[in-house]
Amino acid sequence: MFTKNLVALTAVAGLAEQAVAFNSHRHLHRAADVNVKRDYVTHWVTVYETAYVTDGQLDSKAAATEYVANSVPAPQPTVAAAPPVVSSQAPPPPPPASPTTLVTSAKPAPVNIQVSAPPIKVKEPVAVTSSAPAATTSKASSGNGGSSGLSSKRGIAYNDAGMANIFGGECKTCSWAYNWGSNPGSLNKNINFIPTLWGNKEPFISAWQSDAEKAIANGAKALFSFNECDNKGQANMLPTDAAAAHTKYMSPFAGQVPIGAPSITNSGQKGEGIEWLTEFMSACSGNCPVDFCNVHWYSEAQYADTLFTHLEAAHKACNNKPIWLTEFAPLDGDAGGFLKQVIPKLESLDYLHGYSYFMVANDKLMSSATSLSSPGQVYAALA
Numbered sequence: 001m002f003t004k005n006l007v008a009l010t011a012v013a014g015l016a017e018q019a020v021a022f023n024s025h026r027h028l029h030r031a032a033d034v035n036v037k038r039d040y041v042t043h044w045v046t047v048y049e050t051a052y053v054t055d056g057q058l059d060s061k062a063a064a065t066e067y068v069a070n071s072v073p074a075p076q077p078t079v080a081a082a083p084p085v086v087s088s089q090a091p092p093p094p095p096p097a098s099p100t101t102l103v104t105s106a107k108p109a110p111v112n113i114q115v116s117a118p119p120i121k122v123k124e125p126v127a128v129t130s131s132a133p134a135a136t137t138s139k140a141s142s143g144n145g146g147s148s149g150l151s152s153k154r155g156i157a158y159n160d161a162g163m164a165n166i167f168g169g170e171c172k173t174c175s176w177a178y179n180w181g182s183n184p185g186s187l188n189k190n191i192n193f194i195p196t197l198w199g200n201k202e203p204f205i206s207a208w209q210s211d212a213e214k215a216i217a218n219g220a221k222a223l224f225s226f227n228e229c230d231n232k233g234q235a236n237m238l239p240t241d242a243a244a245a246h247t248k249y250m251s252p253f254a255g256q257v258p259i260g261a262p263s264i265t266n267s268g269q270k271g272e273g274i275e276w277l278t279e280f281m282s283a284c285s286g287n288c289p290v291d292f293c294n295v296h297w298y299s300e301a302q303y304a305d306t307l308f309t310h311l312e313a314a315h316k317a318c319n320n321k322p323i324w325l326t327e328f329a330p331l332d333g334d335a336g337g338f339l340k341q342v343i344p345k346l347e348s349l350d351y352l353h354g355y356s357y358f359m360v361a362n363d364k365l366m367s368s369a370t371s372l373s374s375p376g377q378v379y380a381a382l383a
Helices: 161-170 204-217 239-253 273-284 305-317 335-348 374-381
Strands: 004-010 042-050 154-158 176-178 293-299 323-330 352-360
Touching (some): 154 161, 161 374, 176 352, 239 273, 293 305, 323 335
Parallel strands (some): 154 352, 293 323
């Protein structure tokens, strides 16, 4: 908005004369000082000027409803006598968006790490093959939880406890659940909740001690550490920093329940995935409380075999300790067919103590708040 100020300037020899303007609308305007020396002549000069001001510092005559934050003024008319004076103060920026939390919003969707052949290049201490080595598998009955203390390997990854309860009621082989946080919410007591210390910042660490103690008292079979430290969009920590923080927050529970290393992605980028886990274990030098390693996997369905090479590489990097697969899903194709293909193999791995598909939510394992999707029915019923 602009205000046109019309001021009569009467020249007096030897004296500078001032133009006085008036205020209007939600902007403040002051005419610039004009020094014009003329003898016995009267000139009329039109001066345009605008100044942006923050709300709460306006004159009492302005109407509160006329100010619009970050409004863009119309172009100024051309003034021959004097150029307009424009304030250097920028309009106030809009307020930042409100942050979200893991407890109330789903974990961000996985990033497509590799979208074309060859499949994901896993940095590991051994050669990558196209299928899982036979020597690492052993026959196990469906639902066998191994030495984890769970009645079955199959778990539920959730954000919405109501959905998790409905899914758990349909999945007779699902014995445990987690939600990337340390509080189960209203999860049914008959589903074993495993708390996660998502990251080493607030609000995660302030609630961890109390929540972990409560979960263990309620029968939790394990504790999960930081979420994807090798991913800049998740916990994002260097292996050395993660080793120190993991030791600090997990040591009080050592010996009470199995403790997992920070979860990793299946990225093949430098410093990520298996390479990050290898560096973490090296930084620990045997002093970190680590009873198993936690891994995630995403790729196209046609590269399902790389899921098992990733698990095998993680098993070796974890000094042959057990593995939990707490996130996995195909990035395309028939999810139900994928699950039918991989679940029997997951059940047969003796060193794999738990797995959970991503995730109990709409358009994934659920088709609505109360109904299982087609892949969800497969995951819940597959023996």
